């Protein structure tokens with residue numbers, strides 16, 4: 213049973229929602245939840261700077277659900293969450309289900325890559341919360357399938373990513389279809405000028421909440437393995453054998469590498485699935501489902517496909533290729549050590565990656581430990597780290613990295 217002294221009740225959440233977070237097994241709110249929930253419950257706009265892995269989904273979903281239980285129902289959505297990728301949309305949909313079911317808050321999730329017809333029917337049936345990717349939502353809006361005139365709470369999730377992916381005009385058009393009296397919550401991992409500008413355009417005197425990686429980063433051990441480029445796939449296979457157990461998420465830069473690597477590992481009897489934007493939605497869902505269920509041990513994915521994935525139990529994240537944007541390093545390693553778990557983030561470093569590794573280390577504010585795996589010594593020794601400060605303390609480094617970019 214809950215009482216007023218429950219930490220989530222202290223944030224102003226009502227009994228049904230406190231019970232829902234208890235059922236989810238959360239004992240304490242995360243930093244972003246402590247800051248964002250009370251602010252959002254007052255009805256204020258909120259500008260939240262937080263990564264996936266910090267508990268941000270609950271930070272915006274819980275106050276939205278609470279508000280919707282207090283206002284009059286309508287057929288068209290009163291809560292709208294816009295998020296860049298299909299996978300994130302599905303995850304947020306599950307969160308609304310978890311937190312909203314006790315309060316009878318119904319949601320619909322729409323995203324590209326699936327037929328329009330069933331979504332149109334769901335929209336026609338009505339819902340309290342609509343979770344959508346921008347392109348697909350705009351499509352339904354233009355066809356007259358969606359009505360946003362009753363939106364009371366608008367949430368823009370991963371705003372920086374939506375800008376990066378070229379969704380800015382879509383987002384603006386969507387927002388213009390919602391009432392100006394709405395409450396707006398905007399979350400972004402980083403605050404480039406484009407996001408600041410968007411926030412300024414769309415929000416009124418927002419409460420600003422800035423959080424770094426927090427719990428997600430605490431248990432992450434990071435290491436770089438220098439290796440010749442041509443032997444990276446063999447090294448990965450070797451490491452999979454060393455690790456013996458636990459699920460592994462491997463990032464590649466391109467779809468071709470993801471396909472090649474998955475084929476290579478499969479050929480060596482590794483249980484593996486691939487996830488990238490070139491695959492059909494059905495194949496992507498299946499790969500993800502099998503990985504979530506533990507039916508496959510290794511998921512080889514490109515950046516875009518895997519961004520924001522929330523999968524419990526990932527022991528190792530491997531950067532088979534260095535991410536193009538140093539900020540993506542932080543996103544990727546955040547896929548392990550979720551909640552209270554610990555995990556390893558392993559980066560395979562070829563000589564062509566040295567410059568990019570330095571950019572990542574500069575962002576982190578320190579150097580990552582280098583460790584050559586016996587039998588995989590590179591032909592050319594990598595240069596020593598720029599700052600001989602010893603191993604980076606992951607959590608503080610990530611937090612500093614995030615803050616610096618503000």
Ligand code: AMP
Nearest residue numbers: 238240241242264265266267268269270
């Ligand atoms: P998110 O940043 O929203 O992707 O959440 C990351 C993970 O943290 C999800 O698996 C959530 O279920 C979990 N989570 C969210 N809030 C809490 C909390 N207060 N305590 C423990 N885990 C949490």
